[in-house]
Amino acid sequence: MQSSLIITILGTDRAGLVKSISEAVNNHHGNWQVSRMVRMSGQFAGLAHVSIDASHIEALTQELLTLQNDDLQILIKHSESDDDASTRKTLSLELLGPDRAGIIHDLSKQLTALNVNIEKLESEQRAAPMSNEVLFYAEVTLGLPEDVTENDVQKAIEEVSDSLMVDVSFSA
16 A cells, blocks of 8 residues: 655755665655755755655665764655645745845734645745845745635735735636
8 A cells, every 4th residue: 555755854965865865765666756855055955755655664764764864854754645625726926025034924924814824935035136125035835725715815915015016826
């Protein structure tokens, strides 16, 4: 029987790190489904969804844990399902505006009040094209409950700041 594992990797970045993890998955006949990996400030952070026969989970777990050291942490979580029955629609947003402390906190507070799930969030600072101003930019994917509309989300986000521009588009 196939099972799903979510593997989280965090540590000092180095060449061959992904190779080591993928080799362990391959050694135990796992199938690398989806991953998100990034290097930030010299650190590596990664998430991988692996499907694997239940009879191989323990051996894979043991091999992955042998890769851990002071510079590398690995967390393995068994997942029964990636479906959430309460999430009916997906909404994609792009946000842009002057950077300031607390934007993510303010956004997440507004979205939580609507019971909206943040399914994906990528943010960065950008230089404004014609000034030295630092801008906040984010691409966000949200899971909306059945009773929440695009307009509800847009109004909630606009309450965060008058200067935060919001480009909203529904996606399937």
